[in-house]
Amino acid sequence: MNCEQGTWVAGIDIGSTAIKVVLYDGSRYVTGIAPTGWNPKLAADSLLAEIMARAGPAELPPLATTGYGRRCMDAAVTQTEIACHARGAALLVPGCRFVIDIGGQDAKGIRLSPDGRVEDFVMNDKCAAGTGRFLSAMAAALGTSVDELAEYAGGAEPYRINSMCTVFAESEVIGLINQGVSRESIIAGLDASIARRTASMVGGLAPQQPIAFTGGVARNCDIVKRLEESLGIPVIVPCDGIYAGALGAALICREESES
Numbered sequence: 537m538n539c540e541q542g543t544w545v546a547g548i549d550i551g552s553t554a555i556k557v558v559l560y561d562g563s564r565y566v567t568g569i570a571p572t573g574w575n576p577k578l579a580a581d582s583l584l585a586e587i588m589a590r591a592g593p594a595e596l597p598p599l600a601t602t603g604y605g606r607r608c609m610d611a612a613v614t615q616t617e618i619a620c621h622a623r624g625a626a627l628l629v630p631g632c633r634f635v636i637d638i639g640g641q642d643a644k645g646i647r648l649s650p651d652g653r654v655e656d657f658v659m660n661d662k663c664a665a666g667t668g669r670f671l672s673a674m675a676a677a678l679g680t681s682v683d684e685l686a687e688y689a690g691g692a693e694p695y696r697i698n699s700m701c702t703v704f705a706e707s708e709v710i711g712l713i714n715q716g717v718s719r720e721s722i723i724a725g726l727d728a729s730i731a732r733r734t735a736s737m738v739g740g741l742a743p744q745q746p747i748a749f750t751g752g753v754a755r756n757c758d759i760v761k762r763l764e765e766s767l768g769i770p771v772i773v774p775c776d777g778i779y780a781g782a783l784g785a786a787l788i789c790r791e792e793s794e795s
């Protein structure tokens with residue numbers, strides 16, 4: 537198939553927590569997000585249908601999938617998260633030389649060449665420490681939600697949290713609550729620990745600016761600020777950063793359709 541301007545393609549990022557869909561027609565894109573739930577294929581199909589009804593093509597466009605559940609759909613193209621996040625971030629942050637993505641179940645750093653090719657990457661997908669899952673567990677222990685965490689942290693002095701393992705950190709947090717340490721200081725301490733861990737994970741790749749910070753955890757502005765402090769350089773959080781993987785998949789799908 538030859539993709540002309542106005543011909544739609546779809547990029548679908550089937551993540552551990554959320555499915556992101558991007559419909560792209562060569563000049564504009566439309567997005568949608570929904571929980572992955574217990575049946576990723578069902579959730580992805582219904583999200584895609586909903587976005588197509590809202591804004592996209594009448595017929596099913598060529599699909600490219602990425603993310604941990606990428607093989608659950610019958611797609612024209614299946615690509616790794618590294619390739620897709622790199623492509624998507626480079627569109628969202630022109631000239632991007634480094635991507636830090638923290639999602640529900642993993643954290644990754646990707647170094648890009650000046651022309652946007654992946655030069656090297658590092659990934660933690662072995663344990664929940666420093667990921668959205670860690671943050672969700674801590675939010676539950678503190679009686680709040682991930683969306684509210686950043687408001688609580690608001691500039692508080694961080695209390696040093698020593699455990700990085702989610703299970704031990706949960707016990708440590710409960711112990712601190714019982715000792716009377718303020719919720720604000722505990723949350724600031726958790727944010728600082730995620731920032732330190734991320735900076736140390738990507739440090740070996742010598743991140744250069746501009747750095748795009750993407751994924752669900754980048755929505756927390758206190759973590760963004762502390763990550764900048766730990767790295768010693770600013771990061772850019774593009775407003776559609778959570779869609780970087782899906783957008784990259786759509787771009788790759790379009791390219792492959794044209795070749």
Ligand code: ADP
Nearest residue numbers: 551552553554639640668683751752753755756
């Ligand atoms: P995945 O692709 O693995 O599903 P995402 O990049 O979609 O990951 O991010 C999902 C994660 O983002 C969730 O685990 C959640 O904890 C985290 N998250 C969502 N909203 C926020 C927020 N406002 N602040 C911090 N973290 C958030």
